[in-house]
Amino acid sequence: RKEVEQDPGPFNVPEGATVAFNCTYSNSASQSFFWYRQDCRKEPKLLMSVYSSGNEDGRFTAQLNRASQYISLLIRDSKLSDSATYLCVVNPATHSGYALNFGKGTSLLVTP
Amino acid sequence: DAMVIQNPRYQVTQFGKPVTLSCSQTLNHNVMYWYQQKSSQAPKLLFHYYDKDFNNEADTPDNFQSRRPNTSFCFLDIRSPGLGDAAMYLCATSLPGQGRDIQYFGAGTRLSVL
Numbered sequence: 001r002k003e004v005e006q007d008p009g010p011f012n013v014p015e016g017a018t019v020a021f022n023c024t025y026s027n028s029a030s031q032s033f034f035w036y037r038q039d040c041r042k043e044p045k046l047l048m049s050v051y052s053s054g055n056e057d058g059r060f061t062a063q064l065n066r067a068s069q070y071i072s073l074l075i076r077d078s079k080l081s082d083s084a085t086y087l088c089v090v091n092p093a094t095h096s097g098y099a100l101n102f103g104k105g106t107s108l109l110v111t112p
Numbered sequence: 113d114a115m116v117i118q119n120p121r122y123q124v125t126q127f128g129k130p131v132t133l134s135c136s137q138t139l140n141h142n143v144m145y146w147y148q149q150k151s152s153q154a155p156k157l158l159f160h161y162y163d164k165d166f167n168n169e170a171d172t173p174d175n176f177q178s179r180r181p182n183t184s185f186c187f188l189d190i191r192s193p194g195l196g197d198a199a200m201y202l203c204a205t206s207l208p209g210q211g212r213d214i215q216y217f218g219a220g221t222r223l224s225v226l
Binding site: 004032034041042043044045046049087091099100102103104105 | 145152153154155157160169200202213214215216217218219220222
């Protein structure tokens with residue numbers, strides 16, 4: 001079983017739609033979780049971090065379910081500029097300076 | 113302003129010709145990482161430095177080496193690039209105890225091997 005699994009998509013949605021991505025992780029001791037956004041041929045950029053049950057930032061909501069070991073990302077009122085790959089990232093350790101586990105990413109295309 | 117800076121953005125090298133990629137940071141972070149990312153794949157950690165302590169991933173080929181002469185700079189040396197080493201190389205930094213291990217990425221260096 002892979003450490004972090006995501007549905008690769010692509011998710012094709014119209015502008016204004018709500019879309020949700022799920023991510024599952026295998027290490028139950030994982031402490032912190034992140035969603036990064038990566039545009040084509042660019043570096044990953046932090047979108048949201050999740051340490052407790054969830055986090056919300058404008059149109060973006062992340063939720064963590066430790067019992068089921070999954071994290072979700074909800075995007076409301078999708079914009080064309082939301083088109084990107086969304087990487088689910090998990091810190092498997094309790095200390096810093098440790099390798100993060102990356103999912104392969106979920107591709108989102110928002111169409112006019 | 114860019115906080116993690118990678119140079120060059122694009123690098124073309126010949127098969128077997130050594131190449132060095134550089135990364136600098138203005139964040140004063142203790143930890144610096146080098147990742148390799150190929151098309152449609154997740155970033156793959158090659159190694160990282162925790163201050164001066166070097167931590168190599170078990171499956172990183174010996175062809176890849178790294179140097180960190182000071183806090184701000186970190187280099188990735190590819191001793192004999194092969195065609196399979198063509199990829200985006202990403203540098204990242206983090207600060208232990210702050211932001212709980214958020215990693216900040218540079219813009220990457222895209223390496224082509226001819």
